Amino acid sequence: MSEEQKRQLQQQLWNIANTLRGKMDADEFRDYILGFIFYKYLSEKIHFTANKILHDSGEETDYNDVDENSEEGKEIVEAIYEEIVEDLGYFLKPSELFSNVAKKGYNRVEGESNFILPELSKILTNIEQSTLGTSSEDDFEHLFEDLDLTSSKLGKTEDEKNTLISKVLYHLDEIDFNLSDSNADVLGDAYEYLIAQFASGAGKKAGEFYTPQQVSTILSRIVTSRRNQLKSVYDPTCGSGSLLLRVAREAKVSDFYGQEMNRTTYNLARMNMILHGVSYSNFDIKQEDTLEKPQHMDKTFDAIVANPPFSAKWSSNELLLLDERFSQYGKLAPASKADFAFIQHMIYHLDENGIMAVVMPHGVLFRGAAELTIRKNLIKEKNYLDAVIGLPANIFYGTSIPTCILVFKKCREQDEDILFIDASKEFEKQKNQNVLLNKHIDKIVETYQNRTEIEKFSHKASLEEVAENDYNLNIPRYVDTFEEEEEIDIHAVMNELKELEAKRSELDAEINVYLKELGLVF
Structure with a gap:
């Protein structure tokens, strides 16, 4: 990815962040946007790694297409969980992937509600719970606790909150984080950029x-x-x-x-x-x-x-x-x-x-x-x-x-x-x-x-x-930074003052002539 593409990604993310800006303070909408970006990253990392496991085992199926409610699907999900959780430290089912939640929230599917807040909240909790009993448990504990999806700052009604969050997820879903490029820390750079942007607007905090x-x-x-x-x-x-x-x-x-x-x-x-x-x-x-x-x-x-x-x-x-x-x-x-x-x-x-x-x-x-x-x-x-x-x-x-x-x-x-x-x-x-x-x-x-x-x-x-x-x-x-001032020529300054004084006298005389013509005498 070129430097220009990196800058475009940073600007895209900042524009999405500003979707929340009118609703809350800088340090508050920071927690939401960075939290959602992090959820998207975890999701894409699982998706990419799970697909690699499936393809290495001879499966042509995309992890996103696995029917986790079927017996075969349950076996696939369980097998991937066993292989992946020790490596990445957490787990997501296909239905919990960011892209699926984002699409469901922004597009009304016939016969299905697009109200996603309870589901989204449950998924974020499930990410933390997927680490229970593993060596990564402490590193994921309460990781999403600052994403309060019930906050009135997201909207007065539940529908307003849902609409705003769905809009943010939809726009984030359109961005490719390019996780397949193991040599690129594009997302890391973008995350740092956002943190710096929030810092510049957060004052003493x-x-x-x-x-x-x-x-x-x-x-x-x-x-x-x-x-x-x-x-x-x-x-x-x-x-x-x-x-x-x-x-x-x-x-x-x-x-x-x-x-x-x-x-x-x-x-x-x-x-x-x-x-x-x-x-x-x-x-x-x-x-x-x-x-x-x-x-x-x-x-x-x-x-x-x-x-x-x-x-x-x-x-x-x-x-x-x-x-x-x-x-x-x-x-x-x-x-x-x-x-x-x-x-x-x-x-x-x-x-x-x-x-x-x-x-x-x-x-x-x-x-x-x-x-x-x-x-x-x-x-x-x-x-x-x-x-x-x-x-x-x-x-x-x-x-x-x-x-x-x-x-x-x-x-x-x-x-x-x-x-x-x-x-x-x-x-x-x-x-x-x-x-x-x-x-x-x-x-x-x-x-x-x-x-x-x-x-x-x-x-x-x-x-x-x-x-x-x-x-x-x-x-x-210890470090002498004193700069000597340029030496002043006193005689030159005195001569300049005399010249200015002479000019002032000439101007005074000229002004007095005009004042007399106007009948004004000082």
Whole structure:
């Protein structure tokens, strides 16, 4: 599929999404359209896989044409279930396929009602129930709970709701997701596009589920520097899972791990993983508060990426000083700002040869008290901080504040200095948002990878220099971006003022002549 065809698919899906837009908020119609796209994907995946099984066994029948009520049909469906559920992790009968439901809902069939909402609701429940007792059960549990087909926001009456949903399914059914092309992640790209579109319209809520693609690319390229394969990647605040999947574009990843507190976003992350072709056996996404109820305490990871909520509140309960994630620092991050708590959590999970890149507000670079104690420990005692990268302001959805990327390694190759990069001016202004272009991303990543010193852009500060600054990491202390103003010629300016004054006197005299003619004297 060409780039133009990809763009057309993205636009088609966005147009269908806007069918729901007049009825509800951006984050609400997001859950419906992404949920229906996911149902269509699951359906087409089953259809394609079932047909392959049938044809490999010598059957010429299309799975969609199997009469599941006949004895022969029941045997075929049961045999395919046995073969398919362990591989894909779920199952759909022929009558439950998306295309059949979509056609039934939009076209009145003689003698048959086109009211599909109860049937559709039952099918979505059946998908989850088809996993019961299997190893994929946790990954599909309550996956469709945000698709409330009884919501009044879909319409005042049941007929209005049914008409709207039927229309959306009909238009989705007309789109070919091209699942037969195993090398194309066309649908995955389109899904990411939709998530980004929803994020741009969701205001402050956007930060709960999406990291701008250009920032994700920087983080991903940093943690995969000179590595083309990773055993595991982890995001403790994974949102929609987009950042984890972005790492997989830079290197082959065996297993994905994440944790997300928001239930709706957690569901979106699991859908996003499956829709990008990640097997349920290769991802482990949990729903819980990462700091208070961590779910992967027994694991360390090759790469860690994260964009935690900036300066979020947390308990900072003194009992957590007994927690091995925090105990060795002697201090907890303040209750009003959990930034360093997330950093400590990630450091704990970082493999000895791993690398971690995390987005943070600038306050973590210079705030005092407990945060200074933790910062000093990470640099002086552990020597884990590898780089500090300042990003432009106004590149995140929902906030205009400037941010930075902190890079940590437990076994640093260059352990006598910390690289500082000031990329705050590396952007292009687009509408209301600043955007990092590919050339800006390349400059940042290549400077990090090569640890290059560039005037007014990057500097390798020795640990002694950082200590002399009392472990204040404010970037202007290390990267001098001061631009000298052009020298002013005072004599030339004075002469110009004299000339202007002379011209003003001439004009005053001329104006007075006209005023006298009008009988006006001032």
